[in-house]
Amino acid sequence: MPLKAIADDLAQSRRRFVQRIHRMRSIGLGLGMLCVGSGLYPTQPAPALWALLAFNGLVWPHLAYWLARRSDNPSRTEFRNLTLDSAMGGVWIALMQFNLLPSALLAVMLTMDKLSVGGSKFASRALLWMMGSCLIVSALNGFAFSPHTSQFAILGSLPLLIAYPLSIGIAT
Template identity: 55%
Template sequence: MPIDAARDMAEQNRSRYGLRMYRMRALGLGLGGLCVAAVLWEHGAPPSLWVLLAVNAFLWPHLAYLRVKAHQEEPLQAEFQNLTLDAAMGGFWIAAMHFDALPSMLLAVMLTMDKIIIGGARFARRTLGAMALTCLAASAAWGFAFDPYTSYPVVLACLPFLAIYPMAIGLATHSLSRKARQQKDLLEKMARFDAATGLMNRQQWLHAATAELQRYQRLTRPAVLVLIDIDRFKDINDGYGHTIGDEVVEEFARLLKACLRDTDTGGRYGGDEFGIVMPNTRWEEAIVAAERLRRQVAAYSFSARGLRCTVSIGLSEPHPGIASVSDWINSADGALYRAKAQGRDCIVVGC
């Protein structure tokens, strides 16, 4: 993947992360605020607590989201600070409710559970410490008031939080795990394939060639290794620039892929050198496919400048004298150089 594309993807992921956390915070604090409000109503709380609850439950999610957007270089650090503040405020409301059992337990558990999911056990312990310290300080301000009894109206007020928020966390976790799998698949693909051409990179193509040679050595199953070189590619780079040279490579790769069978393995062996592993194939069959590719390349207009290119091709079948994949490649490479020595734009079969 090009660096610019990778950077764009990273920026999109940061933006989505902030939005995802905003939605979960708005939902969790809104539902949690309902639980706290039911207890404050029973206790006849002063107006200042109601104003603080409204700010925490309904205004803070928007402010937290703006903080993350303002720290795009370090969004995780800003979000971890937001989560720590969430936990501290949770401790404050537990003390403000005089430790009413059900809503206090819900706040403590839910605010710790999402920290474990996001930052792991270590981060959860840190935020739990912030919750406990804030709770202790606020409780001291209220004279360590302790009234754990939960009334039936408060139980009803807690049910939406108890039912909806865990399901929302489950859905968000599932979405994250699916995206993680997609990222893993993308990284594996990037590790196996050449970014510019979409063909297998050198390492993976050599692995495929080694596996096919081993099959020949076990089963005497025929195979052909093909090496292809774009003729006078250096002249293209020197005369037209590397951008045009890159276009020629990419367009040639498209022609090559169009000629591959489902069982063939194409790869980029070097800058302008390509390879094909053709299993269960004799050289007579391979030379027909190679000739078709050679003709298509010669007739093709490369890039917007209408460049004409040719290719030299070397083929090699494994035989008892080939003991390793290096021997097999050297055989095809020798044929390729003989093709160049014969004037290029031709095919030679190695010994």
């Protein structure tokens, strides 16, 4: 097989990887926005936090895709984007004041998707980013802790709990 064909094959494989991650990120962060929103609501967040949540759930998936597609190394850029996804998960867990169900669900789903993409080594590294960002934001938020989960937060978590694992299963 000529070198050009091998290079084209590799480029095609990287594009498919970026496209697959884009689909999964769009589903996960879109449904995650409902989960986080339902856990964030009782904390009476400032409008800027609602705007950040909307950006993270609706805009970031497409911006991450755009960055990866235009990168010299799309796979490396995508792994960096996935790490940022985990770090933002830590931010949301802290801002939800550790609301039990949405926080646990977010941590598990973000770790599961890293396992499915990059194995245990990558998942461990992303989990460290999640825990680090959670610790920093929690400290900035006065270590606020309110683990009670309302019926509203349970209902807001169900779409992510049901649809995202099914999507991961179909994709893998």
